[in-house]
Every structure is written in C-alpha cells, then in structure tokens.
Amino acid sequence: MNFDLPDAITDYLQELDAFIEDAIRPLELQDDNQRFFDHRREWARTDFERGGLPRPEWEALLAEARRRADRAGHLRFPLPREYGGQDGSHLAMTAIREHLAARGLGLHNDLQNEHSIVANNPFVLLFRDFGTHAQQQAFIHGMLDEHLHLAFGLTEPDHGSDATHMETAAVPEARDGVDGWRIDGEKMWTTGMHLATHCVVFARTHGNAGDASGITAFIVPADAPGVVIEEYLWTFNMPTDHPRVSFTDVWVPDDAILGAAGDGLAVAQHVxxxxxxxxxxxxxxxxxxxxxxxxxxxxxxxxxxxxxxxxxxxxxxxxxxxxxxxxxxxxxxxxxxxxxxxxxxxxxxxxxxxxxxxxxxxxxxxxxxxxxxxxxxxxxxxxxxxxxxxxxxxxxxxxxxxxxxxxxxxxxxxxxxxxxxxxxxxxxxxxxx
Missing domain, CATH: 1.20.140.10 (Butyryl-CoA Dehydrogenase, subunit A, domain 3)
Structure with missing residues (x-):
C-alpha cells in the first residue's frame, strides 16, 4: 500500500503556493490590508455600528482575491469542467484545504466566512443535481460570476439540529392566476443574507412534525415582500453575517421549488x-x-x-x-x-x-x-x-x-x-x- 499523495496533487499544492506568493500575498500587504489579519483584525473586519456586519472594504478585498484566483483557474477547482472547474477529487480537496489552513492566517484562506482561493461552491452542485433546466440557466453562472448570491434558510429558532420539526410552513395559493405557495415562518443563522439576492428556504408543505418527508425547498428572492432581516446575531468570532429572518405572507410561484416537492431534506443534505x-x-x-x-x-x-x-x-x-x-x-x-x-x-x-x-x-x-x-x-x-x-x-x-x-x-x-x-x-x- 502506498500512502503518499499522488504527484498531481503535490505538484498542484506547489502551484498554489507560487500563486499565493505572486498574486495574493502582494495584495495582502498593500494599502495596510494587514489590518485584516494582524492584531486589529476583528476591529478592521467588523462594522460594529451596522449590526456587526463585515465591513464593505473587507468583503471587497476578499472578492478581489477570488477574482484573481478565478482568473488563474484555481477558484473553481473542485467543480465539473463544464463550469470551469478541474473535477477536483475529494482527496485533492482535503489535501488542499489542509495545506492552505496550515499556512496560517492570510488572504489565501480565511474560513471565518468560507473564503478560499480554492472555493467550495456547494450551491452549484445543488442546482446541477436538483434544479430544473431553467433554474440552472438562471442561477449557476450567476453564482459563479458572483452577481447572484444565495443564502440558506434551514435552521429555526426552536429547532436547531432537528429540521424535521420545522415550523416554517408553505401552503398552496394562487395569486393573479398563477399557482404558487405562501410561506410563513422564521429562520436562524441565515448566513450571507446581507448580500443575498435569493434564499433557499425550507418549509413544511405536507406531512406531520417529525416526518423526514414533506419538507420542500423554495428559491425565494431576498427582496420579496414579507422577507425581513430581524437582527444579526453577534457571535464569538466577529464580524457576523448570520441573521434571524422572518417570512410573513411571502409568495413564490410553483417554479420556485428546488428539487421535488416534499424532498427538501434531500436537497439540504446533498453536499x-x-x-x-x-x-x-x-x-x-x-x-x-x-x-x-x-x-x-x-x-x-x-x-x-x-x-x-x-x-x-x-x-x-x-x-x-x-x-x-x-x-x-x-x-x-x-x-x-x-x-x-x-x-x-x-x-x-x-x-x-x-x-x-x-x-x-x-x-x-x-x-x-x-x-x-x-x-x-x-x-x-x-x-x-x-x-x-x-x-x-x-x-x-x-x-x-x-x-x-x-x-x-x-x-x-x-x-x-x-x-x-x-x-x-x-x-x-x-x-x-
């Protein structure tokens, strides 16, 4: 048995190191960007006067690092080639994630907000495997180009690890002659909602509390009437982008369902x-x-x-x-x-x-x-x-x-x-x- 990593992976780790030194480290050192990583990091990253959200300049710096990584062909590494990736394996991704984290704090890899020059992009795989053709066309490339951002509305205030007792409910309702669903409920830890264009909201559509089936995933526009960010929950490690969000009389059409109706937990657990x-x-x-x-x-x-x-x-x-x-x-x-x-x-x-x-x-x-x-x-x-x-x-x-x-x-x-x-x-x- 050979327990060495394949040469292709070790060579790629060296390629990533060279890219970091050539393209990411200089960006980290310019314009006092070190404030985001040295002893000032929590203050520099956090807008305490705006609910504890990440400062725009911090998120802009992360976005620029991702753009550089994408141009160099690294950002989408684990994704299928049809989406600009390299079909990166699980083994390769574990080696990469360990390697980047072992370098210490830096712009190359800051998992406080899931940032990395080799991204995860789980929503792309959700839409590939569960989305309709129209949904794939509308969302996948938009997410990859970062003009669309999705949040994930699963956890509830009274139901953390147990999603089967979900209280958020969706009932059939037609509006203006269009069949759809009215969603009412509340979600916690809806990460990234301050930037989101859409939120994948999980709601019970049928069945009983505790049933694994009967929960459906809906793609809800973040600016839909009735969607309200109630508060940002300050955490042990700041800044925060984890709000409590309420959904009151929120309506979406039938084609907003992601995956099969009633099989939402399969969507949630897919990646x-x-x-x-x-x-x-x-x-x-x-x-x-x-x-x-x-x-x-x-x-x-x-x-x-x-x-x-x-x-x-x-x-x-x-x-x-x-x-x-x-x-x-x-x-x-x-x-x-x-x-x-x-x-x-x-x-x-x-x-x-x-x-x-x-x-x-x-x-x-x-x-x-x-x-x-x-x-x-x-x-x-x-x-x-x-x-x-x-x-x-x-x-x-x-x-x-x-x-x-x-x-x-x-x-x-x-x-x-x-x-x-x-x-x-x-x-x-x-x-x-």
Whole structure:
C-alpha cells in the first residue's frame, strides 16, 4: 500500500503556493490590508455600528482575491469542467484545504466566512443535481460570476439540529392566476443574507412534525415582500453575517421549488459529506499550524536560561496533539480516497460514519491545539498579536455548525451498533447471545 499523495496533487499544492506568493500575498500587504489579519483584525473586519456586519472594504478585498484566483483557474477547482472547474477529487480537496489552513492566517484562506482561493461552491452542485433546466440557466453562472448570491434558510429558532420539526410552513395559493405557495415562518443563522439576492428556504408543505418527508425547498428572492432581516446575531468570532429572518405572507410561484416537492431534506443534505470532509481537513491544517508554531516558539524561548522545549510539561501535550494530527491525517485522506471510488448515494450508505469521525475529531483537535498554543506562548499567546485566539474562536463554531459533534457522534454510534448503515440489524432490539 502506498500512502503518499499522488504527484498531481503535490505538484498542484506547489502551484498554489507560487500563486499565493505572486498574486495574493502582494495584495495582502498593500494599502495596510494587514489590518485584516494582524492584531486589529476583528476591529478592521467588523462594522460594529451596522449590526456587526463585515465591513464593505473587507468583503471587497476578499472578492478581489477570488477574482484573481478565478482568473488563474484555481477558484473553481473542485467543480465539473463544464463550469470551469478541474473535477477536483475529494482527496485533492482535503489535501488542499489542509495545506492552505496550515499556512496560517492570510488572504489565501480565511474560513471565518468560507473564503478560499480554492472555493467550495456547494450551491452549484445543488442546482446541477436538483434544479430544473431553467433554474440552472438562471442561477449557476450567476453564482459563479458572483452577481447572484444565495443564502440558506434551514435552521429555526426552536429547532436547531432537528429540521424535521420545522415550523416554517408553505401552503398552496394562487395569486393573479398563477399557482404558487405562501410561506410563513422564521429562520436562524441565515448566513450571507446581507448580500443575498435569493434564499433557499425550507418549509413544511405536507406531512406531520417529525416526518423526514414533506419538507420542500423554495428559491425565494431576498427582496420579496414579507422577507425581513430581524437582527444579526453577534457571535464569538466577529464580524457576523448570520441573521434571524422572518417570512410573513411571502409568495413564490410553483417554479420556485428546488428539487421535488416534499424532498427538501434531500436537497439540504446533498453536499453534507463533501462539506464535512473538507472542513475536517481545514481544521486539521489549522491544528497543525498551531502545533508547528508552538514547537518553534518553545525551541526559541529560553526562560531561566534554557529552551522551553526542554521541559516535558511543554513536550508531552504537544506530542499528544501531533500524534492525533498524524492519525487524523491518515483517516481523512483514506476516507476522502474511498469517497472518490463510489457514487454519492453509496457514500451516504457506507461511509457517513467515517466522515463524521473525521469531522468531529478534527474540529475538536483544532480547538485543543489552539488552546495549547496560547499556553505555550503565555500572555503573548492570549493576546491578539498572535493568531491563536482567532483560530480558537473561529474553529470552535465548527463543533456546532455543519452538524454538531453530538449529532456526528450519534451518527457513528448508529453505524457502530447497527441501528443504521450497511450493517443495520433487521431487529433493532436483537441481543447478541
């Protein structure tokens, strides 16, 4: 067995490094753009007088970096070639996401707002696989060119991880002779709504609370009458673009349905495995950055006349973190490689537990590594003059979002004990003799 990354991937990582140094790093250094990454970063990025939203100049800088990456052929790397991508594999994307995060904070990769010179673009795949031809024509290239922006309205104030008890409802209603739907309800954490031209809103159209079926995805114009941004929720890591949004007597025509009526949860979960394995790789990369920086600092810092690195109290915790990082790297890459060998539905059936393992452990590792780096660096590590507090505050969110770690552990338990997955027992109450 060969556990080395293919040459095509390692060569591409070098190509990305060269692009960063040639096109992205100079942009980061000009016009005091370092304020977005040094100790001033939270202040520079956040418009505290405008609800805590990202400052326009911060978002403009990110957009320029993406334009440069797109012109160079990197931004759309994981997408199909028909959309300007390179059909990037799961394995390649995990290697790329880890590599970029391991470089530390910078304009090349700032996951606070899912920015990267190699983008994820999950909505493109949603429209490719669920959209009608008209929807694909109207939205896909608009999203890629960034003159259309979509938000995602799934989570509700009283229903976080459980979307099946959704209270947002849509009922059939014709207006001006056109068949359509009236939507009423409220959504939380509707990320990016301040820029969105549309929001994919999930609403129950039939069935009972708790049913997995009967929920439908609707493409709702963000400026439709009855759509109101009620507040922006300030978070552990600012700025915020996560509002609570109400939908009151909002009407859309029948052709606003994305996918099949009643199968909205399939739309919502369509790219969950791709997102989770890539997020795991990003958290692993950020954790590795914290470990590497801690080791370097411990060798350089010499209190009481000798390097910190000589103390076992410094060595042992970093050894534990480095060991888990190595084990996770193997698991993430093996899982990604296996995902590349099978169709999407087969991934859900056979490897959902492996993706969950990768994700929850990597997100937790990143928080532990950032916390340890703060401790090794001492008061300087606690300050904003080092990036560790930012890394901790940002990656702490991923232990909750994209499926909380408890939800993912439950997924693993379902596979382990045979309640779901390929080893599902016919009799869930059967006991082993």
């Amino acid at each position: 969950v495995h791709e997102n989770r394995i890539r997020q795991a790789a990003s958290s692993l990369g950020a954790a590795q950055y914290c470990i590497n920086e801690s080791v370097t600092y411990a060798r350089r810092r010499k209190p009481f006349g000798q390097a910190l690195a000589k103390n076992q109290a410094i060595q042992f915790p970093l050894v534990e973190l480095a060991t888990e990082a190595e084990m996770l790297r193997l698991l993430i890459r093996q899982t990604a490689w296996q995902m590349d060998t099978m169709p999407k539905l087969e991934i859900e059936r056979r490897f959902s537990d492996r993706v969950a393992m990768c994700n929850y452990r990597a997100n937790r590792l990143c928080c532990e590594a950032a916390d340890r780096a703060m401790q090794v660096f001492g008061a300087l590590g606690y300050s904003r003059h080092q990036p560790f507090e930012h890394i901790y505050r940002h990656h702490r969110r991923y232990r909750i979002t994209e499926g909380s770690e408890e939800i993912q552990i439950r997924k693993v338990a379902g596979y382990l004990f045979g309640y779901t997955g390929p080893g599902k027992w016919r009799d869930a109450d059967a006991t082993v003799e």
